[in-house]
Amino acid sequence: MSGERLTIKTPDGEFSAYVARPAAAKAPAVVVIQEIFGVNAVMREITDELAAAGYLAICPDLFWRIEPGIDITDRSKEEWDRAFELFNAFDVDKGVEDIQATVDLIRKDPGCNGKVGSVGYCLGGKLAFLTATRTDVDAAVAYYGVGLDSLTGEAQKITRPLLMHIATEDGFVPKEAQAAIHAALDNHPLITIHDYVGRDHAFARTGGDHYDAGDAALANQRTLDFFKANLG
Incomplete structure (x- = not known):
């Protein structure tokens, strides 16, 4: 396992x-979708952990x-x-296009076996939901996605499995x-939805103010089990 940079070209x-x-020489891939802090140490660590778990993991600079x-x-x-400036300036539709790219x-990477999943957090959780409705990912996982209540109409387009983690005391999701x-x-x-009672937004962000080791471990294990079942 080693970290590297790839360049993705779009129109x-x-x-x-x-x-x-x-x-492994070939493995399923997982696209890691960032929070509002960019491709930072937390996102790189998640990407590394997925690789350690056997996945070809990639975190794009959205x-x-x-x-x-x-x-x-x-x-x-x-x-x-x-x-929050970045969040407010971000074009969600273009972001989904970049995820598809x-x-x-x-x-097509030589190390990918053809299966690709996605997992996103916060803003990335919203985007992960949209990968399930707008892209050809084989499975998607959304951690405490924001603004999803206004997007539920898109669920009719979902043809692949989606796992959602919701914090019941999420300050950004009333x-x-x-x-x-x-x-x-x-x-x-x-769609499978798990509620984490008493947890606030970003309870799985290592080092965050609302981090809860127990429920973070539970959510992460559920995610790995879900990917194993749907990506192989």
Whole structure:
């Protein structure tokens, strides 16, 4: 396993992605979709951990259209302010297109066996949901996705499995939004939703203010089990 950089070309320009390769010569791939802090140490660590678990993992720089190479933390007010500026400037539709370009590239990689999944956190959780509705990923996982209550109508387009992790005390996803998500998606045959009672947003972000080791481990194991079942 080693970290490397790949370049992904689109009609609008090119951007980079952090890649971690597993020990196996061929493996399923997983696209890691960033939070609002860019491809930072937390995202690179997740990518590395997926490679250690046997996946060809790739984390694209989805903020490249605003500013390439964003790498900030959740440790200061200035960084939080910058993160929300990026979030507000981000074009979700273009972001999904960039994820599809990432999927296309990694699916053709000599180290990929042809299967590709996605996993996203926060903003990335929203994008992971949209990969299930708008791209050809084989399986998707969304951790505490934001704004999903306004996107549930797209669920009719889902043809591959989707796993969702919801924090019941998520400061960015109000109770009424959670209720709307459950009402719209609970009975969908391809969607599995797990609630984490008492947890706040980003409970799986290592080092974050709301990190909970127990539920983070539970969610991460459920994610690995889901990928094993659906990506092989």
